[in-house]
Amino acid sequence: xxxxxxxEGLLSRAQNLVSENRRAIVVGAVAALxxxxxxxxxxxxxxxxxxxxxxxxKDKDSPILEERxxxxxxxxxxxxxxxxxxxxxxxxxxxxxxxFETANKFKIKGNAAYQARKFTQAVDLYTQAIxxxxxxxxxxxxxxxxxxxxxSPPQYELVVRDCDEALKRDPAYLKxxxxxxxxxxxxxxxxxxxxxxxxxxxxxxxxxxxxxASLERVxxxxxxxxxxxxxxxxxPQLPSFTFIYAYLAAxxxxxxPVLPAEPSQGDRTLLLAYEALxxxxxxxxxxxxxxxxxxxxxxxxxxxxGFNLRGTFKFLTGNSLGARDDLEAALAIIPGxxxxxxxxxxxxxxxxxxxxxFAAFASALSHNPDDPDIYYHRGQVNFILQQFKEAExxxxxxxxxxxxxxxxxxxxxxxxxxxxxxxxxxxTFRRTMKAFPQRSEPQNYYGExxxxxRRFSDAVEKFDRAIELERQKCVAYFVVLTRLTIxxxxxxxxxRTSLSSNKALTIYQWQQDLPAAERLLREALKIDPDCDxxxxxxxxxxxxxxxxxxxVELFSKHASIARTEPELEQALxxxxxxxxxxxxxxxxxxxxxxxxxxxHSMMQQQ
Numbered sequence: 124x125x126x127x128x129x130x131e132g133l134l135s136r137a138q139n140l141v142s143e144n145r146r147a148i149v150v151g152a153v154a155a156l157x158x159x160x161x162x163x164x165x166x167x168x169x170x171x172x173x174x175x176x177x178x179x180x181k182d183k184d185s186p187i188l189e190e191r192x193x194x195x196x197x198x199x200x201x202x203x204x205x206x207x208x209x210x211x212x213x214x215x216x217x218x219x220x221x222x223f224e225t226a227n228k229f230k231i232k233g234n235a236a237y238q239a240r241k242f243t244q245a246v247d248l249y250t251q252a253i254x255x256x257x258x259x260x261x262x263x264x265x266x267x268x269x270x271x272x273x274x275s276p277p278q279y280e281l282v283v284r285d286c287d288e289a290l291k292r293d294p295a296y297l298k299x300x301x302x303x304x305x306x307x308x309x310x311x312x313x314x315x316x317x318x319x320x321x322x323x324x325x326x327x328x329x330x331x332x333x334x335x336a337s338l339e340r341v342x343x344x345x346x347x348x349x350x351x352x353x354x355x356x357x358x359p360q361l362p363s364f365t366f367i368y369a370y371l372a373a374x375x376x377x378x379x380p381v382l383p384a385e386p387s388q389g390d391r392t393l394l395l396a397y398e399a400l401x402x403x404x405x406x407x408x409x410x411x412x413x414x415x416x417x418x419x420x421x422x423x424x425x426x427x428x429g430f431n432l433r434g435t436f437k438f439l440t441g442n443s444l445g446a447r448d449d450l451e452a453a454l455a456i457i458p459g460x461x462x463x464x465x466x467x468x469x470x471x472x473x474x475x476x477x478x479x480x481f482a483a484f485a486s487a488l489s490h491n492p493d494d495p496d497i498y499y500h501r502g503q504v505n506f507i508l509q510q511f512k513e514a515e516x517x518x519x520x521x522x523x524x525x526x527x528x529x530x531x532x533x534x535x536x537x538x539x540x541x542x543x544x545x546x547x548x549x550x551t552f553r554r555t556m557k558a559f560p561q562r563s564e565p566q567n568y569y570g571e572x573x574x575x576x577r578r579f580s581d582a583v584e585k586f587d588r589a590i591e592l593e594r595q596k597c598v599a600y601f602v603v604l605t606r607l608t609i610x611x612x613x614x615x616x617x618x619r620t621s622l623s624s625n626k627a628l629t630i631y632q633w634q635q636d637l638p639a640a641e642r643l644l645r646e647a648l649k650i651d652p653d654c655d656x657x658x659x660x661x662x663x664x665x666x667x668x669x670x671x672x673x674x675v676e677l678f679s680k681h682a683s684i685a686r687t688e689p690e691l692e693q694a695l696x697x698x699x700x701x702x703x704x705x706x707x708x709x710x711x712x713x714x715x716x717x718x719x720x721x722x723h724s725m726m727q728q729q
Contacts, residue, residue: 208251219257226256230263242270261292265299272302282306294710297323301334308341313348314699317341321703322710346695354688359440362686363653367405367439373503374462375496375528380428389418393429400432409436427457435466441687443473459490465500472504473687480504495524499531506534511541529559533568540572548572563589640664653684662697671705 217225233248249267253259268285271278286303289296304319320338327334361367379397382390396411412432420426434449447470453463464487471479484501487494502517518535521528536551552569559565570585641664647657662677678698685691708715 217255222255222257226252226260226263229255230260230266233266237266237270240273242273246270259288259292261289261296261299264289264292265296265302268299268302268306272306277306277309279306279309283310295326297327297331300326301337304337304341308337308344313341313345317345317699317703318706321700322707325704325707325714326711342696342700343692345699346692349695350685350688350692353682353691354441359437359442360684361405361409361436362439363651363655363684364403364405365651365654365656366686368403370439371400373500373530374465375525377462380425383422383425387419387421389415389420389429390422390425392418393420393425393432396432397428405436408432412436423456427453427460427463429453430456431460431463431466434463438466438470438473439686443470446470447474461487461491461494461497464490465496468500468504472507477504477508493524495521495528495531498524499528499534502531502534502538506538506541509541511538514538515542526558529555529562529564532558533565537568537572540575561592563592566592655681655684655686655690658684659694666697666701671701671708674701675705 229248229252233245233252236242236245236248246267249263249270252263253267256263264285268282268289271281271285283303283306286299286306289299290303293299300319300323304316304323307313307316307319317338320334320341324331324334324338329335379401380394382394386394392411393415396408396415399405399408399411412429416429416433420429430449430453434446434453437443437449438446447467450463450467450470453460454467457463464483468480468483468487471477471483481501481504484497484504487497491497498517498521502514502521505511505514505517515535515538518531518538521531522535525531532551532555536548536555539545539551540548549569549572552565552572555565556569566585566589570582570589573579573582573585641661644657644661644664647654648661651657658677658681662674662681665677666674675698678694678701682691682694682698685694
């Protein structure tokens with residue numbers, strides 16, 4: 124989407140690059156670190172895992188217990204007499220072969236007790252097997268852990284303890300990993316549970332849907348809890364220049380407030396706030412808006428303007444409830460303040476109240492049915508709701524009322540494209556490029572349409588043309604800056620970061636040229652270091668290259684500037700998923716080459 128939605132749209136596309144190919148990218152991140160020539164020796168010679176596929180599947184399908192037989196030992200029949208409990212001295216006096224045999228007998232009886240739901244008796248039998256066995260097989264600990272799960276209440280600490288012992292003996296023991304992960308989750312040791320679910324999911328080659336679902340569930344718990352805590356305690360912070368510019372560009376320009384004949388200090392501060400906004404000095408404008416209201420504004424329109432500006436900045440910092448309060452205060456003073464009604468609609472939309480959103484638009488129209496901004500922003504909401512025909516009608520009306528606003532034309536073309544009117548959409552874009560020859564936006568969004576059609580070279584041509592237009596503006600702008608000796612943010616920062624990010628995604632999808640895409644994204648970040656879409660895209664491309672440390676750092680950066688709780692939750696999800704993969708490789712470095720093969724196979728299926 125154009126204008127106020129363009130930054131979020133680019134971010135969404137970048138995130139979808141990963142989420143639509145989640146399994147392949149998780150594997151690809153591991154595969155990228157493959158060690159040439161490394162072999163698969165992940166306990167491949169365990170006797171219980173040799174043999175037919177049928178036997179492997181039987182073990183996999185078994186819900187709790189495993190019948191893994193110690194080397195060179197045949198299980199005895201359950202009908203044999205139970206061996207008496209041996210003392211430590213008696214155990215040590217037994218030959219090793221007999222100890223294996225006796226321990227296995229206790230395990231079999233433990234399995235029978237478990238199936239009979241005699242869990243305390245089963246624990247005692249597995250404990251005897253552990254005490255007698257010369258090397259205490261991993262399966263004995265895992266089966267005893269299964270008993271503790273079925274105690275009332277479950278003894279999760281004991282489950283973890285026994286699974287720890289099982290995994291010391293067999294680090295790739297899938298059932299022990301999943302069992303420990305579930306116990307850790309129950310104990311709210313979520314990061315440890317994430318580690319185990321990640322390991323089990325990758326070792327099982329993503330074939331176990333239950334483990335995959337558990338992994339996503341724990342990731343969601345971690346990310347949600349941290350996002351909620353962070354949002355509730357952190358100081359309000361403005362989003363990137365790119366985001367703010369995109370949001371404000373969606374509103375047609377209005378003249379600065381005219382001060383009364385005898386302005387108060389608050390009146391003067393308010394004018395300074397709007398002048399700073401016009402100069403794109405957003406942090407200063409935000410501070411001055413707060414000061415103006417605290418100092419006191421003397422006339423009604425000025426008070427409404429003050430609440431409008433402060434509410435706008437609250438909305439931008441993610442404080443939707445505070446924004447709603449300020450905007451409603453402005454409307455209480457000036458009920459026909461159209462821009463405020465439109466912003467109230469945006470706040471309700473972010474709060475998830477669609478009915479209140481459209482009610483706000485209706486109120487705005489009752490005051491002025493000929494304001495083009497109302498139709499444009501209602502079109503944006505309809506677009507988000509995928510009501511493309513309704514959006515198209517709104518954009519047509521907005522353009523009819525004011526044909527000089529470039530974004531109405533762009534969004535009309537996009538809505539037409541979404542309703543499969545491809546020829547009409549492309550014609551609208553061509554008319555828009557002709558009507559606005561010095562604007563980069565039509566070139567940019569037409570490039571996105573071409574990209575969606577996989578016309579990669581044509582898309583890059585449009586992006587390059589848009590970048591050239593921005594460079595020309597940049598030269599002219601800096602001539603003005605030099606004359607005025609003003610040092611302030613500038614408009615082309617938004618366009619050039621957006622364009623570089625778009626071109627980077629195009630080059631990646633077209634040529635899989637990760638280094639070239641990365642160079643473009645880093646160019647965008649030189650212009651706006653906090654551009655969320657560029658950071659998110661770069662994080663995901665570094666993940667694709669297997670640079671997990673860099674990816675974790677970038678996802679952390681993205682989390683630090685996330686504007687809303689859902690955005691923060693998504694950034695944290697990627698961060699912790701990547702960190703868990705990194706931990707897996709530290710523990711199983713020999714798996715890298717196998718993961719490379721698996722990644723190639725899975726990506727071929729995408």
